Amino acid sequence: MNLPLFWPSAAIQNDLKAYVMHFKLQPGGTLKGEARVPGDKSISHRAIMLGALAEGTSRVNGFLEGEDALATLAAFRAMGVEIEGPDNGNVTVHGVGLHGLKAPAHPLDLGNAGTGMRLLCGLLAGQPFDSELTGDASLCSRPMGRVIDPLTKMGASIGSAEGGRPPLKIRGGQQLQGIHYDLPMASAQVKSCCLLAGLYSRGRTSVTEPAPTRDHTERMLRGFGYTVDSNGAEIALHGGGRLQACDIEVPADISSATFFLVGASIAPGSDLLLQHVGINPTRIGVINILRLMGADITLQQEREVGGEPVADIRVRYAPLRGIEIPLDQVPLAIDEFPALFIAAACAEGRTVLHGAEELRVKESDRIAAMAEGLSTLGVSNEVLDDGIIIDGGDMGGGVIATYNDHRIAMSFAIAALRASGEITVQDCDHVATSFPGFDTLARRLGLSISAVAG
Ligand code: S3P
Numbered sequence: 001m002n003l004p005l006f007w008p009s010a011a012i013q014n015d016l017k018a019y020v021m022h023f024k025l026q027p028g029g030t031l032k033g034e035a036r037v038p039g040d041k042s043i044s045h046r047a048i049m050l051g052a053l054a055e056g057t058s059r060v061n062g063f064l065e066g067e068d069a070l071a072t073l074a075a076f077r078a079m080g081v082e083i084e085g086p087d088n089g090n091v092t093v094h095g096v097g098l099h100g101l102k103a104p105a106h107p108l109d110l111g112n113a114g115t116g117m118r119l120l121c122g123l124l125a126g127q128p129f130d131s132e133l134t135g136d137a138s139l140c141s142r143p144m145g146r147v148i149d150p151l152t153k154m155g156a157s158i159g160s161a162e163g164g165r166p167p168l169k170i171r172g173g174q175q176l177q178g179i180h181y182d183l184p185m186a187s188a189q190v191k192s193c194c195l196l197a198g199l200y201s202r203g204r205t206s207v208t209e210p211a212p213t214r215d216h217t218e219r220m221l222r223g224f225g226y227t228v229d230s231n232g233a234e235i236a237l238h239g240g241g242r243l244q245a246c247d248i249e250v251p252a253d254i255s256s257a258t259f260f261l262v263g264a265s266i267a268p269g270s271d272l273l274l275q276h277v278g279i280n281p282t283r284i285g286v287i288n289i290l291r292l293m294g295a296d297i298t299l300q301q302e303r304e305v306g307g308e309p310v311a312d313i314r315v316r317y318a319p320l321r322g323i324e325i326p327l328d329q330v331p332l333a334i335d336e337f338p339a340l341f342i343a344a345a346c347a348e349g350r351t352v353l354h355g356a357e358e359l360r361v362k363e364s365d366r367i368a369a370m371a372e373g374l375s376t377l378g379v380s381n382e383v384l385d386d387g388i389i390i391d392g393g394d395m396g397g398g399v400i401a402t403y404n405d406h407r408i409a410m411s412f413a414i415a416a417l418r419a420s421g422e423i424t425v426q427d428c429d430h431v432a433t434s435f436p437g438f439d440t441l442a443r444r445l446g447l448s449i450s451a452v453a454g
Contacts, residue, residue, distance in 0.1 A: 019453045023409065023425040023439060025416035026448035027397060030269040030317075033445050037257050039064035039089060039250035040278050041434050042188070043308065045072045045115050046220050047248045049123065049196070051093030052081040052101070054224050056245030060091040062276075063250055067433045068113035075120060078104040095245050098199060103129035107167060110135045112363060112406075112433045115189055117166060118147045119217075122193030124170045125156035126200025134167040138363050138404055144168055147193045150181045154197055154205070178203035178239060185358060186331040188213035188282075191235065195221070195228070198237050206236035211331045214282040219307045223248070251278035251310040255335045256435045258286050259410045260445065262339040264315040265295045266346040267417035272445065273300075274313045281309075285333025289340060293320040293347055322349035322392055330355045335362075338411040341370045344390040345379040346418045353387035363430070364403035373400045373412050377419060397421020406430040410438055413449055426454065 044064040049072065051058035063069065065086050073091070077083055080102035085091040110116035110133060117133050121144070124131045134140065145164030152158065157171035178201040181194055191207050195217055198205025210233075218228045218235055224243040229236045257274045264270035279287070279299065287297055296318040299311040320343055330353075333340065337359055344351035359366040371383045374390065376398040382389040397419050402409040409428040416423045428451065431438050439451045 021428045021451050022454040023413050023428050024450050024452050025413055025423040025425070027416055027419045027421055027423070029417050029446050029448050030267050031260060031264045031272050031417070031446045032270060034273040034275060035260070035441055035445060036275040037252045037260070037277070037441070038066060038435055038437070040253040041066065041068055041255065042115060042214055042216050043220070043248070043250045043278070044069035045113070045119065046216055047250060048072050048076055048083070048091070048093060049119060050220050050224050050243055051095055051245065051248070052076040053098050053123070054095035054243035054245040055097045056095055058093045058095060058245040058247060060093065060248045060250060061089055062252070063089045063091045064253065064434070065089065066436050067111050068116060071109065071111040071113055072116040072120070075104070075108040075110065075116065078106070078108060089250070095243070098242065101127055104131055107132035107134045110139060112136050112138055112430060114139060114142055114363070117144070117168070118189040118193050119196055121147050121158070121168055121170065122151060122196035125151045125154070125158065125174070125197050126176050127172045129172040131170045131172065132167055133170070140166045143361055146185065146187065146190050150179070150190070150194050151197055153179050153181065154201055156197065176201040178205040180206045180208070182208045183210060186211040186213050187358070188217070192217040195235065195237055198239055199241070201239040204236055204238050206234055208233045209235070211328065212282055213331050214280065216280070216308070220248070223307045247306070249305045251305060251308055252276050253434070254278050254283050254286065257313065258336045258339045259414050261286060261290060261295070261297065261313065261315050262343045263414040263417055263447065265290060265318060265320060265343060268317050270315070270317040272315050274315070276310050277313050279309050279311045282332060285329040285331070286336035286340065288329050289325055289333055290343060292323050293343060294318055295320060320347035322347045322351040322390070325351065325353045327355045334358060335407065338366055338370050338407045339414065341374065341388065341390055342411050342415045345374055345377070345392055345395060345415070347392040349392055351390045351392070354384065355386055357386040362405070364405035364408060366405065366408065369401070369403045369405060369408045370411070373408065376400055377415065377423070395419040397423050399424045400426060402427050402430070404430050406433050406435065410435065413442065413447065416449070417447065
């Protein structure tokens, strides 16, 4: 037997766990230069999934080498799919066809990724084998009833921990039946889960959305040659088709670009060009909202790559004003609110957000986590059931709890550009789920940030 040269004792392992990464930020600064932020997380997950289920070889570039998308990649490897890379954002997926997945030998661990778990749940419900989905503490506290309900109506058999939480045990060998499902909430994950289960269902599967949500699944399915009908709020497909391999170029993630859109908007003298950012109309709520607040954002070189619109985005400092956030923009900016709350804190006047109760079931309760951090920095705010009221004003320094949520961490890092004192953002390891290298890039563009072990 080969013994490892060094195996830390239980006590040392606990000590190692105790060293987490914090960000330390000096106040002030200006953001300047050009950058391409990492690949889109939503599109990266889907590229692996559809590439794996296609017939033939799909080449993906611009893939996000963040922990969330890598967990999806590992899950498909565990189901027998040969995947080369990632190497500098390049991944080659040797598709096995819709019916070529193999039973995984162990539970599939999706880490922190709600998208990975909810979409996979739809796919796995239609497989001939049993499977189990699990994740980290945050993911295991998130609601999965929203996907279990429609899948059960389609004939799936899924067990969960109390309250519809992971781990999820999916019994294979169930013949699914297409249904019509009225989504109770605006959720692209639930929509996508139903459509992916629909690939394995008899007949037609359709969903109606209460409001438009990101449509990457529909676009990518069409890119792989699958017919998906969109008629107003209804999206439908028929089971029993095939996916043909195709090449995918993943644009930079507008959700990651958001930290710099907000940062440059609030830091006097800033002027940034963010290259090759996805500007899918179902994702640009952040641009619409920032522009309503007075931001100076222009889109350059608008083009389409692989069925997704992209542009270079120029953002320059401009004084912001508080607004009532239009309800129709909420699902289009759902991941961007933590950063937008920092914009609101730096704006003149009051910003009011309603209709965003979904923020409470993200990687953390983002309304509570942001309200707490804003209060720490001295920003006056009032928490609402479905949103928040923020009064713009001066920001001080302080120590911020992130609740292990990547977007809370990066939002308060950017806040330092307008704070008057040092900010310590605790527990930032999860930043690597969506934005590996955030601190290095932010430092290059002008943020006074250092990563320290704490
Ligand atoms: C995502 C959908 C959204 C979003 C998440 C990614 C997706 O979640 O918040 O980060 O890739 O489909 P909901 O479907 O829960 O709104």
